Amino acid sequence: MRKITLIQLSVMLLSMLLCLSVGAQDDKKGKPKKDKNGKKWSKKIWGDYDSNAVPFNLAINDAYVTYNDKLLEGVIVNVLVNGEIFMADTTDKEGGFSFNLKFDHRYVLAFIKDQYVTKRVEIDLSNMPAEAKKEGYDLGKFNMGMIKYAEGMDIEEYKIAVARYKYDEINKIIQLDRTYFRKRKELLAVVNKQNEKVLANKDAEDQDLQNDYDILIRDADIEFAAKDYQLAKEFYLEALKLKSLEEYPRKQLKIIEGYLEQDLNAEEKYQALISQGDEAFNVKDYESALLAYKNATRIKTTEAYPRDQVKKIEGLKAAEKAPVAATNEKKNYSLANIKISTENKGLSNELAKKYPQGLTEETYTEGSKTIVRRIIVDGDIGVEYKKIIHNWGGVYYFKNGNAVNHFVWQKEAIQ
Incomplete structure (x- = not known):
């Protein structure tokens, strides 16, 4: 009987050692x-x-x-x-x-x-x-x-x-600790009862505040829909003063900031178009001036100055009876001092054969662009000039397909 007990004890000790070993391995794997x-x-x-x-x-x-x-x-x-x-x-x-x-x-x-x-x-x-x-x-x-x-x-x-x-x-x-909790609950119940009147008054104040807030948001939304963003911004800011944690007016203000920034960019663009129109008008480049002034009126529809300039240019054009379709002018155009590059000599000869002596002018549109094309032929030499006017205000000049500046256009194409 004693022998069996010793065997059992050995088995138990072995099992315990094995469990401890496995547990140690598990601890190592644990994160x-x-x-x-x-x-x-x-x-x-x-x-x-x-x-x-x-x-x-x-x-x-x-x-x-x-x-x-x-x-x-x-x-x-x-x-x-x-x-x-x-x-x-x-x-x-x-x-x-x-x-x-x-x-x-x-x-x-x-x-x-x-x-x-x-x-x-x-x-x-x-x-x-x-x-x-x-x-x-x-x-x-x-x-x-x-x-x-x-x-x-x-x-x-x-x-x-x-x-x-x-x-x-x-x-x-x-x-x-239920005993402690019960005593604290009884004491707090008395305090909460005393605070009920304060909370009731607070609820009434909160309702008045909510009403004022709702009115401000309503007015702000009306001005926002009418695109009076500056006034809408003022209303939303007043609403935030009443309820500083509200998300809606913050979201609307962020949208308004984007619109106001666009308006600022629009103002810069408007001024650039007016400057461009004035510059073209002063050198009698009426087509470019007219387009610049018209684009300016699209940005500021109520501004009088670009509208007056448009009327002035249209009057000048009518007085001069400037042609819109293809025409030949009697003015003598000379290409004597015009340099023709070697790669453009073939094109120059073709233009001289195709078009009559002097100036041929064409004005037409392609998509959102207005193109003024002037071909000048002098003897056996022909040169093609183009002025491409984009409706967003950009103006580019070309001579025989190569980009040139406004000065070249005025000196050679307009003469």
Whole structure:
């Protein structure tokens, strides 16, 4: 019988060694714990303390913050020890947050958000038995319900933790201290009752503010639709003064900034077209001037100056009876001092054979371009000049297919 007992004991010892070996391998394969944002908790608090290296602590994972049963994003959750912040998190879109807390400390979790009453919860892990700290714990489902703050409210009681969690030696878990919670709930009920009148007045003020806000947004939208962006901008800014966190007026203001920037670019373009028109008008290049002034009127439809210039040019053209179709002028055009490149001599001879002596002018459109074509023939030499005017204001000049400047056009094609 003693022999069997020794065999059994040997088998048991062997099994235990095997389990320890497998467990060690599993620990090596295990990855360091990360928070819900994928960041390591290591060295976040307590100097060189690395929470990844402590398998036995309190995990807070299934934790949320709400307001009126709706998940609340952007709540700052500070973990304090002896009044100092050692760790912090901010609730995500689902109102969630998470922590891993080391034993042997008494923590206070402070829940902070603008326009809400700051609430606190105590988690006491300072007096846990040594045996209890050989295991890890999970706080379980946790929900902090926030309340709105109104000026004049009594919030002194909220400076004390509304709830407390501690190690329960009977159930061997970390759980809510129900006796503490019950007393705090009774006290807070009295305070909340006293605050009801303040909150009621706040609700009435909020409704008045909402009405004023709605009127401003309505007026802003009307001006926006009418394309009076500057006035719409003023209304949206006034609305933001009432409700600074609203997204809609911010979005509209961003759109308006884009439109106003376009208007600024349009002003620059308008001035450029006026300068271009004036320059062409001064050298009697009426076709270019006319197009520039007309494009300027499309940008500023109510401006008188470009319209007056258009009428003036049309009057001048009528007085001169300038031809629009192909014509021959009696003016003598000379190509004696015009240089013809070697590669263009063939084209020059063809033009001289095809067109009559002197000037032949054609004006026509291709898509969004107006093209003025002038062919000058002098003896057996012909030269083709083109002026291409884009409806957006650009003007380009060509001589026998090669780009030239405005000076060449005036000196050789107009003479």
